Amino acid sequence: xxTLLIGEYREGKLLESTYELLGxxxxxxxxxxxxxxxxxxxxxxxxxxxxxxxxxxSGEYNPDLHKQLILQAIAEEKPDxxxxxxxxxxxxxxxxxxxxxxxxxxxxIIAIVDGGFETGCLNAKMRRTVxxxxxRAVLTIQAGAFPVLQPGGTPQVVQxxxxxAGSMEFVGYEPAEAKDVDLAKAEIIVTAGRGVGxxxxxxxxxxxxxxxxxxxxxxRPVVDAGWVEHSHQxxxxxxxxxxxxxxxxxxxGAIQHLAGMKKSDFIxxxxxxxxxxxxxxADVLVVADVMQFVPALTAKLAK
Amino acid sequence: MKILVCIKxxxxxxxxxxxxxxxxxxxxxxxxxxxxxxxxxxVEQGVRVREQFGESCELTVLSIGPDRVGEAIKKALAMGCxxxxxxxxxxxxxxxxxxxxxxxxxxxxxxxxxxxFTGMQSQDRGSAQVGVLLAELLGFSCVTTIxxxxxxxxxxxxxxxxxxxxxxxxxxxxxALVTCQLGLNxxxxxxxxxxxxxxxxxxxxxxxxxxxSEEALTATASFHPPAKKGGGIVLExxxxxxxxxxxxxxxxKTAVLR
Ligand SMILES: Cc1cc2nc3c(=O)[nH]c(=O)nc-3n(C[C@H](O)[C@H](O)[C@H](O)COP(=O)(O)OP(=O)(O)OC[C@H]3O[C@@H](n4cnc5c(N)ncnc54)[C@H](O)[C@@H]3O)c2cc1C
Ligand SMILES: Nc1ncnc2c1ncn2[C@@H]1O[C@H](COP(=O)(O)O)[C@@H](O)[C@H]1O
Numbered sequence: 001x002x003t004l005l006i007g008e009y010r011e012g013k014l015l016e017s018t019y020e021l022l023g024x025x026x027x028x029x030x031x032x033x034x035x036x037x038x039x040x041x042x043x044x045x046x047x048x049x050x051x052x053x054x055x056x057x058s059g060e061y062n063p064d065l066h067k068q069l070i071l072q073a074i075a076e077e078k079p080d081x082x083x084x085x086x087x088x089x090x091x092x093x094x095x096x097x098x099x100x101x102x103x104x105x106x107x108x109i110i111a112i113v114d115g116g117f118e119t120g121c122l123n124a125k126m127r128r129t130v131x132x133x134x135x136r137a138v139l140t141i142q143a144g145a146f147p148v149l150q151p152g153g154t155p156q157v158v159q160x161x162x163x164x165a166g167s168m169e170f171v172g173y174e175p176a177e178a179k180d181v182d183l184a185k186a187e188i189i190v191t192a193g194r195g196v197g198x199x200x201x202x203x204x205x206x207x208x209x210x211x212x213x214x215x216x217x218x219x220r221p222v223v224d225a226g227w228v229e230h231s232h233q234x235x236x237x238x239x240x241x242x243x244x245x246x247x248x249x250x251x252x253g254a255i256q257h258l259a260g261m262k263k264s265d266f267i268x269x270x271x272x273x274x275x276x277x278x279x280x281x282a283d284v285l286v287v288a289d290v291m292q293f294v295p296a297l298t299a300k301l302a303k
Numbered sequence: 304m305k306i307l308v309c310i311k312x313x314x315x316x317x318x319x320x321x322x323x324x325x326x327x328x329x330x331x332x333x334x335x336x337x338x339x340x341x342x343x344x345x346v347e348q349g350v351r352v353r354e355q356f357g358e359s360c361e362l363t364v365l366s367i368g369p370d371r372v373g374e375a376i377k378k379a380l381a382m383g384c385x386x387x388x389x390x391x392x393x394x395x396x397x398x399x400x401x402x403x404x405x406x407x408x409x410x411x412x413x414x415x416x417x418x419x420f421t422g423m424q425s426q427d428r429g430s431a432q433v434g435v436l437l438a439e440l441l442g443f444s445c446v447t448t449i450x451x452x453x454x455x456x457x458x459x460x461x462x463x464x465x466x467x468x469x470x471x472x473x474x475x476x477x478x479a480l481v482t483c484q485l486g487l488n489x490x491x492x493x494x495x496x497x498x499x500x501x502x503x504x505x506x507x508x509x510x511x512x513x514x515x516s517e518e519a520l521t522a523t524a525s526f527h528p529p530a531k532k533g534g535g536i537v538l539e540x541x542x543x544x545x546x547x548x549x550x551x552x553x554x555x556k557t558a559v560l561r
Binding site: 010011063086087088091092094096098100103104105106108116119120121122123124125127128129131132134167168169170171172173174175176177187212223224225230237244245265268273275279280282285286287288293296300301 | 314316430464471472489520538
């Protein structure tokens with residue numbers, strides 16, 4: 001069995017997540033090669049074969065061109081599996097490859113199991129076991145689901161040359177919004193999720209944060225709705241935090257939120273849904289209405 | 304200009320799910336359905352472009368699914384889509400993303416859309432595939448996960464959202480497909496007059512069999528809850544008791560409460 005891993009490179013750097021692909025590949029077994037649009041001065045620490053295209057000529061975001069380059073590598077390597085991270089780079093590119101190869105694609109794999117690959121569904125409440133029906137398949141793996149594996153060594157480079165241009169123009173990056181709170185330093189974070197119901201209720205969550213001497217956190221919909229500023233957002237597209245105590249109020253526990261807070265020392269979740277996926281990582285799940293429980297807790301702490 | 308928005312109807316995620324008889328997806332009994340959240344942003348963006356270009360523009364909403372998806376279609380019409388295509392398929396849930404994209408492509412090939420909006424992913428299946436597959440099948444330019452959209456002088460400028468909140472700015476031309484991320488805009492609520500108006504809008508109904516010529520590329524062997532990791536304490540009961548218990552636990556297990 002042969003696997004081709006699609007590494008990631010952004011803003012002039014090889015991304016750490018590339019080594020999660022190697023972690024996945026070692027669980028899968030067989031022979032591993034890698035593809036990267038990157039820089040020969042910064043190669044992944046691995047002694048595998050590396051199909052390398054130069055980032056200056058190919059661009060960091062030029063999916064039409066990257067697709068063509070990967071198809072070249074596939075034609076040479078003839079892999080059974082093509083594996084990408086389920087990231088803004090990977091989920092953008094994977095279906096383009098799958099369509100061109102007419103191959104099965106399985107998205108956001110969390111484990112390799114008997115009979116196929118395990119994936120989450122219904123906002124992580126349930127799981128599916130899925131398998132490809134085609135001889136060749138495109139896979140994306142969930143961030144953090146597989147161990148980082150850095151085998152060391154120097155890859156044997158096969159240089160690929162970009163020929164076609166792309167149909168789109170990548171203008172550049174815009175930085176994330178400036179942070180006025182550094183949640184990463186907070187020892188206690190109390191987070192408002194959509195379950196708080198409305199903007200006015202955020203004050204209740206804020207009051208608990210204050211009573212505990214902590215900071216206010218927020219899930220993404222709460223930020224998107226303008227209830228709380230983006231600088232408070234926890235998760236993949238917000239901040240990553242690991243406080244001593246994290247209290248999640250009305251947060252369902254989507255993977256993109258968990259990715260930002262699951263390393264917290266102690267997690268308390270307040271949710272009216274006993275099956276909410278936040279319960280999977282919470283040390284304590286309080287099954288209650290946020291607007292009843294939180295003010296009562298704050299009042300008791302104030303005494 | 305012709306614009307298409309693809310929407311999926313998904314179950315309310317606060318429901319309890321159990322497996323269907325085949326054991327490969329959920330049992331629909333007693334579940335409430337609504338429009339996929341990501342697709343609401345897609346509809347809203349479509350309506351905004353329609354407003355920008357006025358009568359020279361036609362905005363169609365499309366959904367594949369059983370009769371119940373008619374509700375989601377009506378909502379999109381009430382938000383401002385001009386007309387709808389309902390591709391009737393009582394077995395849509397058994398189809399993989401490749402088949403769903405192929406069905407939409409078979410319809411779109413004859414219609415010459417200039418611009419297509421889809422959600423970044425469906426909340427139930429979450430494959431994040433259908434939009435991009437469709438773009439590939441039609442040969443459209445495609446950008447995923449957009450949180451900003453602007454269309455001026457024949458050039459579309461989008462912002463893609465990347466990890467950590469960084470954005471990538473991309474320019475592209477029609478024909479194009481973009482997949483919409485949470486927070487792209489604030490979807491409007493349909494007003495009563497618009498709900499009434501929507502009742503008169505045309506809904507073209509096409510049986511899926513007429514458009515489907517592809518086999519599934521992926522098989523689902525099982526549908527099940529996650530294995531409980533255990534360890535976590537679940538507290539239920541009267542508020543006063545819950546507060547006492549939580550405070551006791553915080554004192555015992557953390558150093559943050561004195
Ligand atoms: C690429 C990408 C990046 C993302 N990045 C992030 C990110 O950085 N951060 C982030 O948070 N999300 C992110 N998301 C969104 C994520 O997928 C979820 O949509 C989001 O985390 C859900 O937020 P929530 O839990 O507040 O809302 P919901 O999922 O709507 O959950 C609300 C919860 O509140 C409970 N509830 C409702 N009413 C009450 C009540 N009265 N009392 C108690 N409980 C109640 C419900 O049972 C439910 O569990 C991202 C998504 C994508 C696709
Ligand atoms: N049954 C369907 N009918 C219409 N559009 C769909 C359907 N399924 C998926 N889509 C579209 O494709 C997007 C991505 O879905 P998915 O690949 O399932 O994550 C959704 O947000 C919708 O815009």
